[in-house]
Structure formats: structure tokens, C-alpha cells
Amino acid sequence: MHYPKLYAGWLLSLTVAFGTNALAVPDSGQADRIEWKLQQNWPTAVKTLDMVHSLDGKLVYILSEKQTVEVFNNQGQLQGSIPVEEGVSAIDIAPQGEMLYLINNQTQTFSAVSLSFVVDVDITGSPFKGPADAPVTIALFTDFECPYCSKIVPLIEQVLERNPQTVKLVFKNMPLNFHQMALPAAKAALAAHEQGKFWEFHDRLFAEKALSQEAIDKIAQDLNLNMERFAQDMLSPKIQAQVNKDLQDAQKAGVTGTPTPFINGRQLKQRSLEGFQAIIDDELQKRGKK
Helix, strand or coil: CCCCCCCCCCCCCCCCCCCCCCCCCCCCECCCCCCECCCCCCCCCCEEEEEEEEECEEEEEEEEEEEEEEEEEEEEECCCCEEEEEEEEEEEEEECEEEEEECCCCCCCCEEECCCCEEECCCCCCCCHHHHHHHEEEEEEEECCEEEEEEHHHHHHHHHHHHHCEEEEEEEEEECCCCCCHHHHHHHHHHHCCCHHHHHHHHHHCCCCCCCCCHHHHHHHHHCHHHHHHHHHHCCHHHHHHHHHHHHHHHHHHCCCCCCECEEEEECCCHHHHHHHHHHHHHHHHCCCC
């Protein structure tokens, strides 16, 4: 399993084993009107000067005596290490952990450091458009019945038009459980992919106001697909395995909703043409392509 890696000029991925209970008393009890129970206990492996956690509870940031900020997930696995100046004595973060704030009492300074989490998104076998060897990959986790997913399509088309030689789009399925037709639509699009018509099918699905099996079949007929093969592929273990893999990849990447785009593994926060382009330009510059 691939865990997110911390990108801030340094990348590090280590695993920290769980430790023993550090409390010398039972893990539950009552004092006055306070009830408590130990929920987690794992070693930090460093002396801690300060700590803070993200609002969703998924990440813990620890300022160590070694002049580093160690970033752990909530299972005690180290995600990355960020060097800080001598004298830093207090830290804080922005709500989503995208900014790290440092207080240095020796120099009496405040610093803000932008952070970007980079994940490995496996795109093997996924439908894509754009140059196969493009230096920048947009991996998009999406749901055919999600109204927000249909709205991001024109924006991504603009991004591809602006970057025809350097960017490719990779489609990753994330059919949500509460969308009844999302899974059938995902399987249908992959079945169309088997006949070389994925993106045409993709566009038609998002153009539908209300998805149904009848609408899906009509799209397949309009695109002159072999209907017998189409029906067989929709029910095939291969197609189901591809959807399952996409869902597992979404979970590994920490995706909780759709649409969620990653640009070379960096999750996009600002969903605008300028937001896309800023990360694309940064990735191209790092690779000496700009």
C-alpha cells in the first residue's frame, strides 16, 4: 500500500511501528465528571517540543528537538520530515494542512511554509487522452452521476487545449454508493473502452440529464458498438476488477469525494484554469520542460 508522501523540497516515506501503552494506569476510568479512554498510543521516536493535528484528524505534525517537523498519519506512520531553523519553538497549520506556521523565538520571526502532499496514483490500464509520454498527468477521480463532475469537464478541456503537448488526462472511476446508476455507467464506459469509444461514451454519459440503463444502451447503439460484446464486457470480471482497482486507488490517495483531480500526484485545491496551470507550470519547470 502506498501512503501519501510529503512534498516540500524533501520526500520521505517511512513506517513507524506501534508502541506499547505508555500509561501506567488502566485505559479507562472516571475522575470527577470526566470519563476517558485511551484511543491511540504510538512512539514518536523523537523528543517533542510542540504538536498540532489537522482538523480531520488524519495528520499529526510534531516539532522535534532535531530541528524538524515530523508528519505522521493517525496510525503512527511517518509521512515526511521537514527541516526547520534552529530556534523554532512553536508550530501551527492551516485547516487542511496546506500551510505550516513556525515561530522562532531566537530570531523573533514568524514563517509560513506551503506544503503539498504527493501521492502515487496508479494509472495502469486507465483510459487517457493526450500524449502518452506527457510530462504532466492529470488523474481525475470521478462519478458519472455526480453533477459537479460534469461541470469540471469543460474546465479540463480548456486545460488540455492550453497544454496539448505536455498534459494528459487519465480517467479514474469513483462511483459513489448513493448514486444508483454510477456503477453501471462506469462499467459501460469501460466496456466502450474495449471497443475504442471510451471518450465518446464519457461525453454522452455526462450530457444525460438522468442516467438509466435505457439511456446507457441507447448511447452504445448510437456509437455503433457491438451490443453483444458490450453487454458481455459490462458483466465481465475484467471490468469489475478495473472499477475495484480505481476505488482502491482512491482510498489509498485519501479521496473522499468527486471530482478529485491530482496533477502529477499533487491534489488540486484551486479548481480554476489558473489553479490547474500554476501546478502544471511548476511541474514542467521542475522537469526542465518550460
